[in-house]
Amino acid sequence: MLSKRIIPCLDVKDGRVVKGISFINLRDAGDPVLLARTYDREGADELVFLDITASKEKRDIMLKVVQDVAKEVFIPFTVGGGIKSLKDMEDLLMAGADKVSINTSAVYDPELITKGATTFGRQFMVVAIDAKRENDSFRVFTHGGSRPTDLDAVEWAREVEDRGAGEILLTSMDQDGRKTGYDIELTKRISEAVNIPVIASGGAGTIEHVIEVFKKTRATAALLASVLHFGEIRIKDIKIAMQKEKIPVRLDW
């Protein structure tokens, strides 16, 4: 059986991981390569690096980070943040990224999804969707969740699938950072509307939250950030609990 994936997300700014891992005695808690290796050893199934560098001038630093990680870490990793063109994607591919995640640029230029999928393969194209509840539906936001769009999240998810996305990284803006659990309703609706893998994101605070999202939705992966970085929960413990609940999981890393 295909294992459900546990994916740590690392925020990178100017080549350094911000909110680094605090639970392991690392000499340099901001070093992306060191942290990638650490999560690989902890049993992460994949990694996501989110480049939150503000200035364009410093973007090339990310390419160096990607090169360094690719040299030493042999599990798949995705890079997201500020990707606007095929050239940006190609640079990341050449540096060693297995996938790119696009969000704002996909909304403003949906053709970019199709072009990326045709040029680099569907498996390379992850579309990130940030969604916020509005009455009985969910609205898509861009620019790191700061700007509302006219798009309905379910319709947008179907469109990105049609346009060639290989995967959807779905973040609930309502739940993000609250540690009260994934948005089950949102994750259920999106994962049932499409036939590509959906990564649930936003709101994980306990092991039970991860179990819940896998039991109640079609999500094939769960993304976690701060709860992992601060050592509140450990990947190994999530995975042991998943096995107990008969959720297919990779334990032989």
Place this chain on the structure above:
Amino acid sequence: MIGVLCYKGGGNLGSVFKAITYLGYQFEEIWDQESLKKADALIFPGQGSFAQASRSLKEANLWEALREFIYSGKPFFGICLGLQMLFDYSDEFGFTEGLKVISGKVVEFQKDFIRPHLGWNKVFNTSDLRFFKDIPDDSSFYFVHSYYPEVYDLSCKKGFAEYVNKRFVCVVEKDNVFACQFHPEKSGRWGLKLLDNFLSSI
């Protein structure tokens, strides 16, 4: 010389280069017939579209040379598309001819399966397979694909994985040819071990 077959649209070829380097071996990129002829062993990686890959290889005049290489008996290791291309044909985009080294065809997973089949899955029936030495049966490897082979060749050894309720062939071994559907270069320690077993045998 260990060669890695390179072609346009091959996906993340760099991760294969990096894994080989990490394991302590030298390799050369193979972009044309001349360098392919000089190779003592070949790794054929790839990701993406079967049709696109076969077009790229034909444009680079590598198609026939590749068949010649395989029939010369030199060690060959195919990854993902490098496995699929060994068969007679693929259903992708109607009908695309393969290298016809192993009898069989490449077909798509059912429409109601989540596609691609993406992530870590257990590979079984591996104990007879040459390069699975010191890798336990049922170890996990990383997959990304929507097509899989139906193998008719009886002389070919096979390893399997299961997706939803579908058992499919994900490793083939026949004479000098070895190929896997998953990505050993992205499969952590077991993937590196598999590559190392191949590289150290050359």
